[in-house]
Amino acid sequence: MRAVADIPDDYAILFLTSGATVQFSMVPANFLDGGVADYCHTGVWSGKAIEEARRHGTPHVACSAQASNFSTIPTSCEWSAAPRYVHFTSNNTIYGTQWATEPAAPAGVPLICDASSDLFSRPIDIRKYGLIYASAQKNLGPPGVTLVIARRALIATGHKDLPPLSQYRTYERERSMHNTPNTFGVYVIAEVMEWILREGGLAEMERRNRAKADLLYGFLDQSQLWRAHAQPGSRSAMNVTFRGASAAHEERLLELAEARGMSGLRGHRSVGGMRASIYNAFPLHGVERLVQTLSDVERGS
Amino acid sequence: MRAVADIPDDYAILFLTSGATVQFSMVPANFLDGGVADYCHTGVWSGKAIEEARRHGTPHVACSAQASNFSTIPTSCEWSAAPRYVHFTSNNTIYGTQWATEPAAPAGVPLICDASSDLFSRPIDIRKYGLIYASAQKNLGPPGVTLVIARRALIATGHKDLPPLSQYRTYERERSMHNTPNTFGVYVIAEVMEWILREGGLAEMERRNRAKADLLYGFLDQSQLWRAHAQPGSRSAMNVTFRGASAAHEERLLELAEARGMSGLRGHRSVGGMRASIYNAFPLHGVERLVQTLSDVERGS
Numbered sequence: 001m002r003a004v005a006d007i008p009d010d011y012a013i014l015f016l017t018s019g020a021t022v023q024f025s026m027v028p029a030n031f032l033d034g035g036v037a038d039y040c041h042t043g044v045w046s047g048k049a050i051e052e053a054r055r056h057g058t059p060h061v062a063c064s065a066q067a068s069n070f071s072t073i074p075t076s077c078e079w080s081a082a083p084r085y086v087h088f089t090s091n092n093t094i095y096g097t098q099w100a101t102e103p104a105a106p107a108g109v110p111l112i113c114d115a116s117s118d119l120f121s122r123p124i125d126i127r128k129y130g131l132i133y134a135s136a137q138k139n140l141g142p143p144g145v146t147l148v149i150a151r152r153a154l155i156a157t158g159h160k161d162l163p164p165l166s167q168y169r170t171y172e173r174e175r176s177m178h179n180t181p182n183t184f185g186v187y188v189i190a191e192v193m194e195w196i197l198r199e200g201g202l203a204e205m206e207r208r209n210r211a212k213a214d215l216l217y218g219f220l221d222q223s224q225l226w227r228a229h230a231q232p233g234s235r236s237a238m239n240v241t242f243r244g245a246s247a248a249h250e251e252r253l254l255e256l257a258e259a260r261g262m263s264g265l266r267g268h269r270s271v272g273g274m275r276a277s278i279y280n281a282f283p284l285h286g287v288e289r290l291v292q293t294l295s296d297v298e299r300g301s
Numbered sequence: 302m303r304a305v306a307d308i309p310d311d312y313a314i315l316f317l318t319s320g321a322t323v324q325f326s327m328v329p330a331n332f333l334d335g336g337v338a339d340y341c342h343t344g345v346w347s348g349k350a351i352e353e354a355r356r357h358g359t360p361h362v363a364c365s366a367q368a369s370n371f372s373t374i375p376t377s378c379e380w381s382a383a384p385r386y387v388h389f390t391s392n393n394t395i396y397g398t399q400w401a402t403e404p405a406a407p408a409g410v411p412l413i414c415d416a417s418s419d420l421f422s423r424p425i426d427i428r429k430y431g432l433i434y435a436s437a438q439k440n441l442g443p444p445g446v447t448l449v450i451a452r453r454a455l456i457a458t459g460h461k462d463l464p465p466l467s468q469y470r471t472y473e474r475e476r477s478m479h480n481t482p483n484t485f486g487v488y489v490i491a492e493v494m495e496w497i498l499r500e501g502g503l504a505e506m507e508r509r510n511r512a513k514a515d516l517l518y519g520f521l522d523q524s525q526l527w528r529a530h531a532q533p534g535s536r537s538a539m540n541v542t543f544r545g546a547s548a549a550h551e552e553r554l555l556e557l558a559e560a561r562g563m564s565g566l567r568g569h570r571s572v573g574g575m576r577a578s579i580y581n582a583f584p585l586h587g588v589e590r591l592v593q594t595l596s597d598v599e600r601g602s
Contacts, residue, residue: 164322
């Protein structure tokens with residue numbers, strides 16, 4: 001993994017047997033300690049992270065995309081005076097937006113990122129981060145593992161009066177084997193890392209993901225029937241959300257797509273519409289087939 | 302699973318993406334709430350459960366096997382006046398002891414059991430329990446899942462000011478899919494349940510496990526060189542712990558066993574000695590080979 005993402009030695013790589021939403025509690029339990037932390041609110045998952053932080057201190061919403069119905073990534077944030085950390089969600093699966101680059105957190109404040117849905121989909125400068133967490137099941141491996149990459153010096157500042165498995169230091173000290181981890185999941189992650197390296201690394205992953213996303217957004221932007229939800233500059237290369245001119249068109253798409261071997265296009269139940277998830281493993285020809293199908297629905301065939 | 306273990310409808314079956322040691326915190330977080338709970342102390346894992354309970358109230362050690370160096374299961378317990386629950390560890394992997402039957406908890410007090418290492422190795426009367434938890438990796442499936450079987454009425458009494466994933470009711474309400482679970486692990490557990498049914502169910506598992514354990518303990522009891530750690534009546538049918546007359550004999554056993562395809566015989570690092578784990582999946586002919594090897598070492602071959 002260090003070869004894939006250039007992870008410096010002063011960062012620990014931890015494997016937790018849990019989903020990433022456990023981090024919504026674990027991050028503030030370790031690092032908030034009654035203080036203030038700044039949160040960037042860009043969708044459903046960041047909202048849940050903010051709610052959980054309230055148990056341990058005061059989350060300050062430094063920026064919010066709520067006014068645009070989460071179709072944008074905020075361009076500026078109002079940081080509080082001395083936040084314990086800044087938290088953001090790099091990719092928003094439900095609304096289909098993605099940070100093009102990290103928010104400019106105040107100097108010296110640890111940047112903490114929920115990168116569950118885009119880690120290792122593109123190159124990343126680990127040094128900008130205090131802690132990154134990601135559930136495995138998008139670009140890393142099967143569900144049931146959360147990967148944490150964290151600066152060792154930050155881990156050392158964590159609250160100590162917590163159950164051992166709620167402290168990052170336990171995983172660091174015991175090399176993620178304080179108790180028996182999700183061995184199958186970790187094994188598959190190692191296999192996926194080998195695959196990424198063989199295919200050309202993160203730069204190649206980004207090139208492929210960009211090509212897939214450009215093809216799909218390009219079609220949507222010229223369509224009279226289909227319309228992308230996310231605004232240019234804020235668009236996700238992982239989850240492309242869009243709507244048809246009518247519910248009937250959307251139903252027709254689902255039907256035709258199903259017949260052509262494409263499933264899971266219905267948007268998250270909380271927002272409706274359509275969503276095409278095109279993670280690392282999804283091939284360009286799949287996007288080509290989707291664009292053809294969108295076009296066929298538009299031409300009434 | 303309900304077919305395997307006769308789990309009544311007023312019990313929920315929950316799959317948690319975590320190891321069983323998370324339950325050491327989650328049980329008292331849900332049900333202790335500053336009160337007193339009675340714990341049966343029979344080994345390393347029960348000790349860890351007691352330590353974690355201290356964060357949430359007062360664990361009362363109702364019985365302890367410490368005086369016998371954990372070679373026995375206590376025959377009587379001193380219950381406190383009104384414990385919130387009684388907690389015991391049905392099988393002790395490190396010392397190799399096992400409760401032959403459940404401790405006689407006071408009437409009306411929920412019995413909570415860490416059955417990580419013997420659940421579904423023998424028939425079990427679920428109705429005696431308030432809550433049973435078990436990590437998957439002994440008799441159920443791969444690591445990374447904890448199975449919880451709990452009386453719905455007990456779940457409903459759980460503390461509510463906890464993160465959603467720390468409340469049993471979240472798993473019950475959302476059928477273990479509040480977040481993406483360890484899908485592969487749950488799938489394999491279903492396959493293992495089918496296997497248990499095909500092989501003859503829990504009664505047949507018990508018959509096989511008893512036959513394996515009897516063969517091994519029978520040999521140890523007549524041996525001049527080898528000696529079982531656990532006392533008759535307290536012996537585990539899952540983990541058979543024993544010592545040789547000298548370290549040299551133990552090293553010779555490890556060497557010869559390795560050459561014959563048997564590994565993992567070294568006891569847990571915290572107690573030393575030897576340990577043969579003979580879970581459901583371990584075949585009788587494996588125990589026969591071990592006995593032959595123990596005998597060969599004794600005869601000096």
